[in-house]
Amino acid sequence: MPSALDRQGMFVAPGDKLGVIEEFLPGQGTYVDSGEIRASRAGFLLLNLNDRKVTVFRPVEPKGANSIPKPGSIVVGEVSNTHQTYSLVRIWMVGHRHLANFFTGLLHISNVGLRVKNMFNVCRPGDILRAKVISVKNRIRHLSLAGKKLGVIYAFCTNCGSMLKAREDKKLICENCGSIERRKLASDYGAVVL
Numbered sequence: 165m166p167s168a169l170d171r172q173g174m175f176v177a178p179g180d181k182l183g184v185i186e187e188f189l190p191g192q193g194t195y196v197d198s199g200e201i202r203a204s205r206a207g208f209l210l211l212n213l214n215d216r217k218v219t220v221f222r223p224v225e226p227k228g229a230n231s232i233p234k235p236g237s238i239v240v241g242e243v244s245n246t247h248q249t250y251s252l253v254r255i256w257m258v259g260h261r262h263l264a265n266f267f268t269g270l271l272h273i274s275n276v277g278l279r280v281k282n283m284f285n286v287c288r289p290g291d292i293l294r295a296k297v298i299s300v301k302n303r304i305r306h307l308s309l310a311g312k313k314l315g316v317i318y319a320f321c322t323n324c325g326s327m328l329k330a331r332e333d334k335k336l337i338c339e340n341c342g343s344i345e346r347r348k349l350a351s352d353y354g355a356v357v358l
């Protein structure tokens with residue numbers, strides 16, 4: 165059974181084993197049974213490496229038009245694919261509202277807000293990012309990361325899946341395997357409560 169470290173940001177189902185209490189603290193959306201921490205609801209696994217608390221956060225039913233991402237909306241989502249010049253994002257949050265369904269977002273390298281040649285230095289699959297919707301075409305939300313508050317808010321090590329920590333030089337380090345990676349970070353990287 166893979167531990168929470170290997171499943172950071174991934175979808176879990178009720179009853180899924182997330183770890184043991186010797187290793188992690190049970191947080192919201194979890195319960196403890198015979199020393200094992202399990203998911204009490206379907207959602208996304210988030211392990212805070214600072215206090216080792218495991219939580220499962222979940223999309224809830226949208227209420228009203230504010231739940232549909234439109235130009236100007238600030239959205240949160242998970243990167244599902246990264247290519248040289250663009251990334252696809254599964255949007256599951258608009259403003260502070262969790263959504264029941266995913267919307268598809270597309271982030272092109274020209275809308276990152278930095279001069280970069282490779283999207284892999286901006287965001288990678290599994291990362292969670294905050295972006296602004298700039299247009300909607302064929303039901304695809306085109307996204308921008310231009311601005312201090314926009315960018316990756318949680319990133320996971322490409323080698324081992326652990327959450328990466330931001331260093332003072334803005335590079336990210338994996339405390340588990342020592343790997344160093346780059347992303348376009350939001351100013352509140354690693355400190356966002358979802």
Ligand SMILES: [Zn+2]
Pocket residue numbers: 321322323324325326338339340341342343
């Ligand atoms: Zn690692």
